[in-house]
Amino acid sequence: MLTESIYRSCTLCPRECHADRTTSTSFCGAGHELRAARAALHMWEEPCISGTTGSGTVFFSGCTLRCVFCQNFQLSHENYGKTISVSRLADIFLELQEKGAANINLVTGTQFAPSIVRALDLAKPKLQIPVVFNCGGYEKLETIRDLADYVDIWLPDLKYMDSGLAKKYSAAPDYFEKASAAIKEMIRLTGGLSWNKRNPSMLDRGVIIRHMVLPGAKEDSIRLLHWIRENLPDHQYLISIMSQYTPFYRSTEYPEINRRITSYEYNKVVDTAIDLGLTEGFMQERSSAKEEYTPPFDCEGL
Numbered sequence: 001m002l003t004e005s006i007y008r009s010c011t012l013c014p015r016e017c018h019a020d021r022t023t024s025t026s027f028c029g030a031g032h033e034l035r036a037a038r039a040a041l042h043m044w045e046e047p048c049i050s051g052t053t054g055s056g057t058v059f060f061s062g063c064t065l066r067c068v069f070c071q072n073f074q075l076s077h078e079n080y081g082k083t084i085s086v087s088r089l090a091d092i093f094l095e096l097q098e099k100g101a102a103n104i105n106l107v108t109g110t111q112f113a114p115s116i117v118r119a120l121d122l123a124k125p126k127l128q129i130p131v132v133f134n135c136g137g138y139e140k141l142e143t144i145r146d147l148a149d150y151v152d153i154w155l156p157d158l159k160y161m162d163s164g165l166a167k168k169y170s171a172a173p174d175y176f177e178k179a180s181a182a183i184k185e186m187i188r189l190t191g192g193l194s195w196n197k198r199n200p201s202m203l204d205r206g207v208i209i210r211h212m213v214l215p216g217a218k219e220d221s222i223r224l225l226h227w228i229r230e231n232l233p234d235h236q237y238l239i240s241i242m243s244q245y246t247p248f249y250r251s252t253e254y255p256e257i258n259r260r261i262t263s264y265e266y267n268k269v270v271d272t273a274i275d276l277g278l279t280e281g282f283m284q285e286r287s288s289a290k291e292e293y294t295p296p297f298d299c300e301g302l
Contacts, residue, residue, distance in 0.1 A: 002114040002146040007032035013064040013110055014140055014178045027171075029079040030062035030111040034119075037061055037074070037081040039092045039301030041101055046240055046282050048203040049103065049132060049155070056101025056129070058092060059297065060109045065136040065170045067159070069214075069257055071294045073249035076108065082299045086115050090122035092301060097129055102202060103153065105132040113143055120150050130204055137179035138172055144185050154186040154207045161223045165214075169254070183209060184232070192236045203238075208281070212242040213269050216256045221269045229276040239281035241270055 006012060007021040019026035041054030049055050059072065061081030074080040084092075093104050104127070109116050120131065130152035137156040158179055160166040166175035186207045193206035209228065213221050228239065243266045251258045270283050 002117045002143070004032065004114045004118070006114055010111075012113055012140065012143055014138055014172070014174065015064065016140075025062075027066070028062045028064045028111040029066075029077075033083045034086065034089055034112050034115045035061035035079070035081040035083050036089075036302055037297040037299060038295060039096065040295070041096070041099060042105065042295060044295075045105065045134075045155075046208055046238075048201060048238070049105065049153070049208070051102040051199070051202050053100040053102050055103055055105040055132065056093070056096030056099070057105040057107055057134075057295075058089070058096075058109070059107045059295075060112055062111050063108050063136070064110050065138050065172060065175075067136075067170045068250040068254065069169065069245070069248055071244075071246060071248045072108070072297070074297050077249060080297055082302045084302055086118045087122060088302075089116070089119035093119065093123040094126055095301070097127060101129060103130040103132050105134055105155075107134045108136065109133065110135055110139060110143065113147060117147070117150055136170075137182060138170075138175055139178065139182040141181060141185050144182055144189070148189045152190075152205045153203055154183075154190065155210065156183055156186065156207070157210045157212070158183060158224060158228075159212070160217075160220060161227060162217075162220045165217060165220060169214075169257070180227070180231070183207065183237075187232060187236050193238065207237040208240055209237055210240045210242060212245055213261050213266050214245055214257060215259050215261050215265070218265045218268050222272045225269070225272050225276055225278060229278060235280065237280075239273065239278050241266075241273060241281070241283050243284040 009018045017026040021032045038059045042057035063076035070076045132153040133151040134155040163173040167173035194204045196202040
């Protein structure tokens, strides 16, 4: 059960740090009070999420992964944001719906899952749009199952297969073990893809697996694609292969990732996906690798 008592000995993510978040913080940087940095319509998700009106996106502070190259490092590493109440978060959901949001998009919210569930319970009588759980993929099966009645669309990353890369860039050598199991469970819980009857281009329920190609790591990306082909059920998910990697934050400490990816690297990964028949989903133009695709974190909408 996702109750706020878990904040006293936190086991929400695979790190299971048992921190008493009422008096301190641990790896994720989050205390027990909700904290967010932005709540606004966002046009830069996959087309079936953003649509023409935008996704009602709430960016939460803190992160269970804190990747060294995080484009949202002000949130994930510096814990930038504003403390809000559960009732305020519920109101924010309804305000985003009133503004025409296609869905409520919870970005990096695992560390606040019990509070988010309470807010969704408060908003539920009036909330009529899907809820998206936008995460790094590093999730516990128990947490996912507890969220299942609240989440319509899962939007996880599948970042690495190589434990060395995962340890080096995200301090999570067990990343693939946890993320691959989590994604299998997300697909099982949603039961496949459901599209909006009035607007068939918009997803109402399902899983979109995101993978961002990293500089120098195309072979790891290719291994991941082979795993997806061999282990996940056909036509039960979408895949989004992202080219938007841009050196951010601590990338300068790692020369091998202190650059953007090349067209050759990205095209090799996309060509592999096509060869494997992984054609249900999205790819990006390399022009998407720009800083301006990261929204301003100025506490808008909070």
